[in-house]
Amino acid sequence: MTTWCNVLREDETRLCSEGAHDDGTQRLTPDFDAAIVGAGFAGLCMPASPARLGHGARVFEAGSGVGGTWFWNRYPGARCDVESMEYSYQFSGELQQEWEWTERYASQPEILRYLDHVADRFDLRRDIQLNTRVVVGRVRRDRRPLADRHPRR
Secondary structure, eight states: OOOOEEEEETTOOEEESSSOOTTOOEEOOOOOSEEEEOOSHHHHHTTHHHHHTTOOEEEEOSSSSSOTHHHHOOOTTOBOSSOHHHHSOOSOHHHHHHOOOSSSSOBHHHHHHHHHHHHHHTTOGGGEEOSEEEEEEOOOTTSOOHHHHSOOO
């Protein structure tokens, strides 16, 4: 049996891609080519890479919302130690123009609002599965890596 990915939801439900399971495990047939763990700054922009190659990606996030570190760390006074403009995404000029930071060094709530805005603005939530922990992942040796299937020109 080749298991593509096991993930554990907050309700402890295990999901697997293949095989018969006596332990109540449900089947998951992936409709994506790449699994991305975490919906923080890096995880939110990662689905675009496989998409450029004509493949889908799914982001698995343990939390109930996007933001990664900024979702989890909500202590008083939490803020970025890098200027807000430098800490924001640079891949979209429109995003740069439409978002206005209120502080030179953004606070945690503002950074979280920004990441929520990015997720909504670029319709990223459709590729994010919240409340899901990845407990193990195995590479399918019967498939070539995405980059090998579609080399850059």
